[in-house]
Amino acid sequence: MNAHKHMEAIFVVTLAVLGAGKFALDSVPQAQARPAATGALLERNIATGSTAAVVIVRAPRLPRHG
Structure with a gap:
């Protein structure tokens, strides 16, 4: 495809x-x-000078195929 030939159509599209x-x-x-x-979850998500922010990731476990 020649891009220069179809530049007007490309522009309109x-x-x-x-x-x-x-x-x-x-x-x-x-x-x-x-x-x-809840206030408990809010406190765990804030990092301060002495503590790090905590991130909890939960996902369903897939059955193992063995």
Whole structure:
């Protein structure tokens, strides 16, 4: 494909994709920040000079195929 030959079509398609993307993103509601439900989890996520922040990742375990 000769990119120079099809540059106008590439430009028009790019504008159409960007316009559709902006329209889609503008229709998504804005996030609403709220304080955490429990104080214990909030305290563990804050790093201070003497302690490190703790991150707990939990995922379901898959059965082993042996």
